[in-house]
Amino acid sequence: MSNITNQSLSEILESIKSKKISSLELTQAYIKNIENAKKLNAFVTTTFDQALENAKKFDNKSNNEQLLSGVPLAVKDLFCTENVKTTAGSNILNNFVPSYESTVTKNLWNNGAFLLGKLNCDEFAMGSSNETSFFGNVINPIGDHLVPGGSSGGSSSALVADLTPATIGTDTGGSIRQPASFTGTVGLKPTYGLCSRWGIVAFASSLDQAGPMTKTVNDCSIMLEAMSGFDEKDSTSINKKKETYSKNLKDNIKGLKIGIPKEYRVDNMPKEIDELWEKGKKILKDLGAQLIDISLPHTKYALPTYYIVAPAEASSNLARYDGVRYGYRSQKGKDLIEMYENTRSEGFGDEVKRRILIGTYVLSSGYYDAYYLKAQKVRQLIKKDFDDSFTKVDAILTPSTPSSAFKIGEKTNDPVSMYLNDIFTVPVNLAGLPALSLPAGLDKQGYPLGLQLIGKALDEQKILNIGYAFEKNCGYKNEIKKWWS
Amino acid sequence: MSKEKFDYFINGEKGKYEVVIGLEVHAQVLSNSKLFSGSSTKFGADPNKQVSLIDSAFPGMLPVINEECVKQAVRTGLGLNAKINNYSVFDRKNYFYADLPQGYQISQYKNPIVGEGKVLLDMPYGSKEIGIERLHLEQDAGKSIHDMDPSSTYVDLNRSGIALMEIVSKPHLRSPDEVNAYIKKLRTIMRYLGTCDGNMQEGSLRADVNVSVRKVGDKNFGTRCEIKNVNSIKFMQMAIEYEANRQVELLEDGKVIDQETRLFDTKKNETRSMRSKEDAHDYRYFPDPDLLPLKLEQKLIDDLKKSLPELPDNKKERFIQEYGLNSYEANVLVSEKEISDYYEEVAKLSDKKLAATWMMGDLFAMLNDKGLNISNSPISSKNFAELVQSIKSGEISGRIAKEVFEIMVESGDNPKKIIESKGMKQQSDPKELEKMINEILSKNKDKVDQYKAGKEKLFGFFVGQVMKLSGGKANPQLTNEILKKLLKG
Amino acid sequence: MSLDKEKIKHVAKLARISVDEAKVDSLTKDLNSIFKFIEQLNELNTDKVEPLTSILNQSLRSRKDEISDGKIREKILKNSPKKNEEFFVVPKVVE
Secondary structure (H helix, E strand, C coil): CCCHHHCCHHHHHHHHHCCCCCHHHHHHHHHHHHHCCHHHCCEEEECHHHHHHHHHHHHHCCCCCCCCCCCEEEEECCECECCECCCCCCHHHCCCCCCCCCHHHHHHHHCCCEEEEEECCCHHHCCCCCCCCCCCCCCCCCCCCECCCCCCHHHHHHHHCCCCCCEEEECCCCCCHHHHHHHCCEEEECCCCCCCCCCECCCCCCCCCEEEEECCHHHHHHHHHHHCCCCCCCCCCCCCCCCCCCCCCCCCCCCCEEEEEHHHCCCCCCHHHHHHHHHHHHHHHHCCCEEEEECCCCHHHHHHHHHHHHHHHHHHHHHHCCCCCCCCCCCCCCCHHHHHHHHHHHHCCHHHHHHHHHHHHHHCCCCCHHHHHHHHHHHHHHHHHHHHHCCCCCEEEEECCCCCCCECCCCCCCHHHHHHHHCCCHHHHHHCCCEEEEEEEECCCCCEEEEEEEECCCCHHHHHHHHHHHHHHHCCCCCCCCCCC | CCCCCCCCEEEECCEEEEEEEEEEEEEECCCCECCCCCEECCCCCCCCCCCCCCCCCCCCCCCCEEHHHHHHHHHHHHHCCCCECCEECCEEEECCCCCCCCCEEEECCCCCCECCEEEEEEECCEEEEEEEEEEEEEECCCEEECCCCCCEEEEECCCCCCEEEEEEECCCECCHHHHHHHHHHHHHHHHHHCCCCCCCCCCCEEEEEEEEEEECCCCCCCCCEEEEEECCHHHHHHHHHHHHHHHHHHHHCCCCCCCCEEEEECCCCEEEECHHHCCCCCCCCEECCCCCCEECCHHHHHHHHHCCCCCHHHHHHHHHHHHCCCHHHHHHHHCCHHHHHHHHHHHHHCCHHHHHHHHHHHHHHHHHHHCCCHHHCCCCHHHHHHHHHHHHCCCCCHHHHHHHHHHHHHHCCCHHHHHHHHCCCCECCHHHHHHHHHHHHHHCHHHHHHHHCCCCCHHHHHHHHHHHHHCCCECHHHHHHHHHHHHHC | CCCCHHHHHHHHHHCCCCCCHHHHHHHHHHHHHHHHHHHHHHHCCCCCCCCCCCCCCCCCCEECCCCCECCCHHHHHHCCCCECCCCEEEECCCC
16 A cells, blocks of 8 residues: 555556555545655646545545546646646746646546646746746656656656656657656657647647656556547547557567668767667567668758747747736736737746747748748658658657756756757657657666657557567666655 | 720829729628637627637637638639639738737638639729639637727727638729729629628728829839728728829829838828838748648539529629610619519519619619618518509509509508509599590680690690699590590591 | 847847847857757758648548537636726737
């Protein structure tokens, strides 16, 4: 009982189902952990009273037929939650209380889970270290001087510190997979259109996708099954039959063809990343998969493309934060235009403002063709690279990140070096594909490193299966001292 | 009809200028709900009562397109003889304004749903074709109210997100009269199609007017100014008049015209530069990533084409052929679908030509007088047809008909009943008439003698006496015949 | 292509963000290093490439023309920093 919270989601679900533990006891255990983990700064808002109510309600009338029966979950503070403050890590939404629930979180609650709290994140999900949040940076439980990755840094930190049994994040350029890699956990960015974007504070609409962050691949499949599904309120939602990922999870990957793209061996990549990749290849080969060398020639251009497309969309998506209908409004300024300028200047942090300016510039008259249009053409080439490769292979194996978790403050003064952290994750978003980050080993400092499995569009089941087999044979285990409590 | 010559020019000291006008008409699509949300589009609701989370751009809200709005745009495109594009894209037009919640308007920029088309105008100097550049779908903005509080602006988002069709003409218009004819023609076409109610008072039809001037004979266009958001034809005409003269004056003074956005001040009857729009020209259009390209199947377009009603140009031709009307009459009678329907109902039951004359005369005058339109006319088409038939058959005279008409307006009664009960039937019995005329002639022997002596003008006097005695009911033709016969005798 | 301070101020004006004069220099430096990075794309010849408009290979889905929303004025106005019973209220707009 005392260590229920360091179990996996599937184990916890089993314990609830068999009544080894009540939902209330489970919830109380997490609340206790959260209260002892304030140093990590993983939560922006907690909803303990509401969670305890829901747990009691569940225990009184337990329905174990659901995927997430009786489980409290904390979620990234980018998902709008009905009557619970939703900030997107920004001052400009510091007082915003939505009257609606995002489709993805609603799906979780409809599957028997309930809200435990809202997790810190980079402001508007713009960041790779959770240092741009208005609510302060989040600490990686792996080490008190390390970033937890970003933008879903509160999510990765809370998960690995046992503050939530599983969680969800959003991934625009790596915001689920990079923090998962930095904390030795599992993170999946689904195919664009598999999870509804309705009710998620938008960053870059053509790239944003919500996905699960969990301790195990099985947990990941359960969460994906619960959160995904067609939503008629999202015009980019894919209308297809719902899949039962957890039931269909198989560890037999014999004969599958795994692509190894040569372009992912980048300059100055630490040796241990290379070694990790080799280790991954060996595990898959030993499991009967066939390794095939492939080429994704435009990989190098993915990040520059991303830093045109994402800021361009963001500059437009964030125009609605103008102090008129919700959120922060500056009291300075004599007319409407000054009110806008002061509100947005005071309400947004530096990184967000920087990206709005980049995005405004690349769309502005005289520069559109040189930047935005060019980027959309390169994006086509990047997508084509993947399309071509997937005629030959079932999945692609790459490192998740070019390094392990870095130190707090290490990259805050150099935006480009910060952006380079997403070099392996960004191409996947540009191509709209699913990708799974798996914990695979440690670097010489003992910090976790992840490998990424990229699948064809809507081929989540296959990369989950490969991940499942990999996990069983990798032997990775997080050993974390709870130094914060 | 005699053809006049086009003569709208501005004479300056340095030459004669022609005015070049292009219109961007914003027509509100007739639909129950908004373009990208399920809020009602009904006019006149309480402030912010027809606003959804999408219309007010709450975080995470997403647009889903209304299929009817797409169909309405296609119908309108077909009505404008335009090319329907199977592939079109929604873009974001980015600018900040208090009544633009998203900070961008969803519109169509490079790939509109409808391409080039044309509209025919009937001008006194002949028919003129006005080219349509394109038609695209876009969202309307909300409303900023500046006069309810001295220091604040109030924002009502009821209109935010309602579907508009922006219909862009080529710069083919040359005078305020042509603008008047063009707007009316567009409105007629859209009303026939049921795609826009064309109600300018309620803002369902507004226009941005592009005006430039050039010397007659010049090939190149002058620098144009855009007059924003003018909401009545009269104001459009006044704004063009003012703006064209302003531009000519500048040119005459050797000055340069700045390409700019201007506002028409209806109180001062002048246009002035809109400073607030100074830096708004950089709209940073890009494809809306929340939406996908709109791909229309040819079958949908074909089906919509098949289901289109008969349009005014075709109907006019048919009225000329089928009912023997002249071009002017046909034009007037097809100007509104309801009028044309009424006319056809009447023409089916009575004399076609006489029906047209009476509709365009007494009926329209009465409706105009009472501020009514044809759909709420106090006289039904069936009763009106009976009245026309009674005139045609000689049952009543034109003069009596006017009286019957008045009573029909007041009572809504059937003309037969009125004629019967009031004894207004025309006296057409020759024996009765002869008796009456003999009586008059014998009472006016002196005048009969004068007539016979050659004072033929007196014929009118005798007719008048007959009418007086008969209470206006004597059949005029018969009266003439009998009078002539008896005066000879 | 390098961005100067004037250009940055112009872009900031378009984006309705007031830029702190003290921060313009560091912002200029950051943006220039980012644009230098972005401009790697110029190495590629993309003359014959169609730009990607959507990653999903499907047409736009539409909804029926039904009134299914609205009449939630209270919810709409609830979060507004300044409002009255019926309207959002903003500082005076000068046309």
